[in-house]
Amino acid sequence: MRREPVILKGNCLDTLKTLPDCSIDSIVTDPPYELGFMGKSWDNSGIAYNVEMWRECLRVLKPGGHLLAFSGSRTYHRMTVAIEDAGFEIRDQIMWLYGSGFPKSLDVSKAIDKGMGENRQRQLRFTEWMRSTGITAKQIDEATGTNMGGHYLSSASQPAIATADLFDLLRPLLPEVPEEIERLVAERTGIEWTAYKNRKVVGSKESNLLAVAPGQDNDRSATTLDITAPATPEAQRWQGWGTALKPAHEPICVARKPLTGTVASNVLEWGTGALNIDGSRVEHNEPIKIMKAQVGGNKVYGQSGRYEETTELKPEGRWPANVIHDGSDEVLAGFPNDAGRFFYCAKASKSERNAGLEGLPEQITNTKTPPGTKGSNSPRAGAGRTGGAQNFHPTVKPLALMRYLIKLVTPPGGTVLDPFLGSGSTAVAAILEGFDWVGCEMTEDYWPIIEARVQWAENQPRTLL
Numbered sequence: 001m002r003r004e005p006v007i008l009k010g011n012c013l014d015t016l017k018t019l020p021d022c023s024i025d026s027i028v029t030d031p032p033y034e035l036g037f038m039g040k041s042w043d044n045s046g047i048a049y050n051v052e053m054w055r056e057c058l059r060v061l062k063p064g065g066h067l068l069a070f071s072g073s074r075t076y077h078r079m080t081v082a083i084e085d086a087g088f089e090i091r092d093q094i095m096w097l098y099g100s101g102f103p104k105s106l107d108v109s110k111a112i113d114k115g116m117g118e119n120r121q122r123q124l125r126f127t128e129w130m131r132s133t134g135i136t137a138k139q140i141d142e143a144t145g146t147n148m149g150g151h152y153l154s155s156a157s158q159p160a161i162a163t164a165d166l167f168d169l170l171r172p173l174l175p176e177v178p179e180e181i182e183r184l185v186a187e188r189t190g191i192e193w194t195a196y197k198n199r200k201v202v203g204s205k206e207s208n209l210l211a212v213a214p215g216q217d218n219d220r221s222a223t224t225l226d227i228t229a230p231a232t233p234e235a236q237r238w239q240g241w242g243t244a245l246k247p248a249h250e251p252i253c254v255a256r257k258p259l260t261g262t263v264a265s266n267v268l269e270w271g272t273g274a275l276n277i278d279g280s281r282v283e284h285n286e287p288i289k290i291m292k293a294q295v296g297g298n299k300v301y302g303q304s305g306r307y308e309e310t311t312e313l314k315p316e317g318r319w320p321a322n323v324i325h326d327g328s329d330e331v332l333a334g335f336p337n338d339a340g341r342f343f344y345c346a347k348a349s350k351s352e353r354n355a356g357l358e359g360l361p362e363q364i365t366n367t368k369t370p371p372g373t374k375g376s377n378s379p380r381a382g383a384g385r386t387g388g389a390q391n392f393h394p395t396v397k398p399l400a401l402m403r404y405l406i407k408l409v410t411p412p413g414g415t416v417l418d419p420f421l422g423s424g425s426t427a428v429a430a431i432l433e434g435f436d437w438v439g440c441e442m443t444e445d446y447w448p449i450i451e452a453r454v455q456w457a458e459n460q461p462r463t464l465l
Contacts, residue, residue, distance in 0.1 A: 007427075007450055012419040012440035013047070016056040019438065024060045025272055025414030026067070028406050028426055030397055031079065033072035048079045054086035057419060058257055064266040064273025066409035067255040068094070070397070076251045088255035092322050096250045096401070099328025100347060105242035112235040123159035126184050127152060133174050143169050161188040164196065248330070252405070254322075271411040280408045281317030282343045320408065324401065348398040353423075356456020357390035360448060391449050393423035402429035410435050424450035431457040 008015035036044040047053060048071065057067065067088060071079045076093075084090050130152050137149030144166045151160035162170065167185045171177070186196035259266040259273050266273040323342045325331040402425050406416050414435055418426035421439030423446055430437035431454065441450060 008440040019060040026410040030070040092254035094252040098326040099330030101247040103246040105244035108241040109235040109239040164189040280320040353391040360390040428457040
């Protein structure tokens with residue numbers, strides 16, 4: 001008897017409790033990676049580390065049922081420990097390799113320029129102007145009663161900006177002071193610009209420099225530091241250093257609910273406990289090198305020995321591996337002779353993401369910076385975009401990948417659960433593979449997307465499944 005597909009709308013911690021014990025054959029899910037992706041609160045809640053949630057998954061899963069859970073390379077360990085603490089056996093890890101993605105790395109040299117470097121540039125602009133006035137270090141020391149003269153005129157070693165009180169003592173010795181220098185002094189003193197102008201004891205002609213909005217850096221050239229070579233010796237020393245590698249893989253935890261008895265007895269009783277090896281073999285079109293045993297001359301697999309070239313093709317395909325890749329040029333370059341050994345699929349295209357959603361309005365993916373805040377006008381944050389997508393979920397997994405994973409761990413006629421349904425890719429993949437499904441999703445904005453994509457999948461001709 002087929003299960004009625006259902007979206008459990010709400011927090012999975014609550015909705016999972018509505019499912020009966022031992023009613024699910026497999027779990028294939030893409031939980032939050034807990035990285036705060038794009039500023040999303042759902043990706044920084046700790047739910048993927050919640051042992052209680054994974055314990056509910058264990059409860060509803062049949063003995064021997066498999067769990068496949070995506071995660072990020074940086075947070076995989078915490079999720080996997082929570083899964084294990086809930087009572088699952090950790091069986092393996094599948095690596096999904098891909099060529100897309102960009103490093104979220106801090107450029108150390110530019111960070112130095114933005115920190116001490118930018119401050120040093122301000123100091124050097126102050127001291128350069130002070131030198132241009134002709135004032136001497138001796139005059140500065142005598143007027144201020146300090147030994148700061150050399151620092152206020154320095155072009156290299158320990159430059160400094162005078163505080164407002166000391167600068168006031170120097171005004172009788174100085175020509176008309178540009179606004180840029182006044183602003184440097186105000187900033188050095190920690191006085192808001194308007195208040196600083198009102199407390200000046202000696203006025204100066206206002207310059208034609210552009211006014212700076214409150215809260216913005218008053219150093220006009222500082223805005224260019226992020227696209228120029230390091231400006232300071234300290235920054236130059238660390239040029240080329242960063243804080244992150246380019247992301248090129250996502251790990252998938254392979255876990256299993258403990259068996260009742262042996263694998264054979266568990267499979268006979270519950271229909272779960274094993275992987276669909278033959279149904280998940282990897283197609284290939286190149287000859288396979290078969291190993292020839294050292295003794296006896298019989299051809300065998302898995303024994304040490306020498307390779308014997310053969311033109312034989314294994315018609316059923318290669319044994320599924322714990323590596324999956326996206327077929328990109330970057331990945332193929334890294335596996336020039338072995339890429340055919342692994343299952344591969346491209347990342348989800350726009351047409352795949354939006355299939356069945358023609359009736360829904362387009363939306364631009366929510367940015368990580370709210371409108372009106374610093375950085376919200378950046379193209380990377382979404383500014384200037386005129387188009388969008390009906391499926392605006394930011395982490396849609398490709399259907400081919402989800403179909404492959406579901407087929408690997410779900411027995412014929414089985415039911416797949418996804419506690420984090422997102423935009424519904426697991427449900428769509430389950431339908432296309434002929435499985436029943438149940439999914440939990442708490443974000444109301446995604447419910448219409450799931451429902452439309454599910455309807456699209458149900459309407460596909462059986463010959464496409």
